[in-house]
Amino acid sequence: MTGRCALLLLLALLGLQAEARGGRGHGEWDTGDVKLPPLPPREDAARVARFVTHVSGWGALATISANPAVRGRPFVDVLSLSDGPPGSGSGVPYFYLSPLMQTVQDLQENLYSTLTLSLAQTSYCVNHGFDPQSPLCAHTMLSGTVTKVNETELDFAKTSLFTRHPAMKTWPSSHNWFFAKLNITNIWVVDYFGGAKVVTPEEYYNVTFHRDSGHDQSHLLSLSDGGILTTEDKHMHPGHLLSCTW
Ligand SMILES: *[C@@H]1O[C@H](CO)[C@@H](O)[C@H](O)[C@H]1NC(C)=O
Ligand SMILES: *[C@@H]1O[C@H](CO)[C@@H](O)[C@H](O)[C@H]1NC(C)=O
Numbered sequence: 001m002t003g004r005c006a007l008l009l010l011l012a013l014l015g016l017q018a019e020a021r022g023g024r025g026h027g028e029w030d031t032g033d034v035k036l037p038p039l040p041p042r043e044d045a046a047r048v049a050r051f052v053t054h055v056s057g058w059g060a061l062a063t064i065s066a067n068p069a070v071r072g073r074p075f076v077d078v079l080s081l082s083d084g085p086p087g088s089g090s091g092v093p094y095f096y097l098s099p100l101m102q103t104v105q106d107l108q109e110n111l112y113s114t115l116t117l118s119l120a121q122t123s124y125c126v127n128h129g130f131d132p133q134s135p136l137c138a139h140t141m142l143s144g145t146v147t148k149v150n151e152t153e154l155d156f157a158k159t160s161l162f163t164r165h166p167a168m169k170t171w172p173s174s175h176n177w178f179f180a181k182l183n184i185t186n187i188w189v190v191d192y193f194g195g196a197k198v199v200t201p202e203e204y205y206n207v208t209f210h211r212d213s214g215h216d217q218s219h220l221l222s223l224s225d226g227g228i229l230t231t232e233d234k235h236m237h238p239g240h241l242l243s244c245t246w
């Protein structure tokens, strides 16, 4: 119950903030008083990859272009994404796409693509003085195919995206938006010196975030009962948890 209480408060807070900023809620993890949870240990590359995916509100997706001007060449666009509501990341990057997008026209000819996500998109790297190209500014390359999500996953994809990108609800229906995901087949993680680490999809999806009872672990904060990120409580403004007991 206390976990759910904290989650509801957090979601309410995130919702308010997203609304206040007119839906431009890309980095909801590190705006206002909601700080990024701490980076997982760098030696646990699979966990770092899941962390980077979950805190990323957008990424750069590379496709092989179908545009006659650059046909067959790499082409990269910025896409909003979400792998789940805050605190409940699934690891699957979901997108909301339109056939009018160049990226989708590329995908219609070649489903293979690579998504790059970086903590440079959050306050983490600048706060630590890490240049975006520094391996310490953790980033990942997720390669695979982009596919439409089926009926089974539709609700989760929609909730994941609309929670973190409220503006999507108002995008014009004439653009025929649909839900898609990256079916990840290969993962590279750059989180320390010595070159990119290879993580398998099995290792990546195997990661579960910390569960705690809410007691005797005052340094940890459960955000949900599903995929859980831990948050050092010094990163949370205690005022937001006033009505919850721990
Ligand atoms: C939908 O996709 C999920 C994940 O890929 C899969 O587990 C499920 O069986 C699919 N459902 C249908 C009805 O095809
Ligand atoms: C995802 O990729 C795997 C490996 O290439 C493939 O076997 C599977 O059918 C793909 N799933 C979907 C939904 O495209």
Ligand SMILES: *[C@@H]1O[C@H](CO)[C@@H](O)[C@H](O)[C@H]1NC(C)=O
Pocket: 202, 203, 204, 206, 207
């Ligand atoms: C999955 O996680 C469990 C528990 O952390 C671990 O023992 C196991 O080796 C992991 N398996 C893979 C494929 O990563």
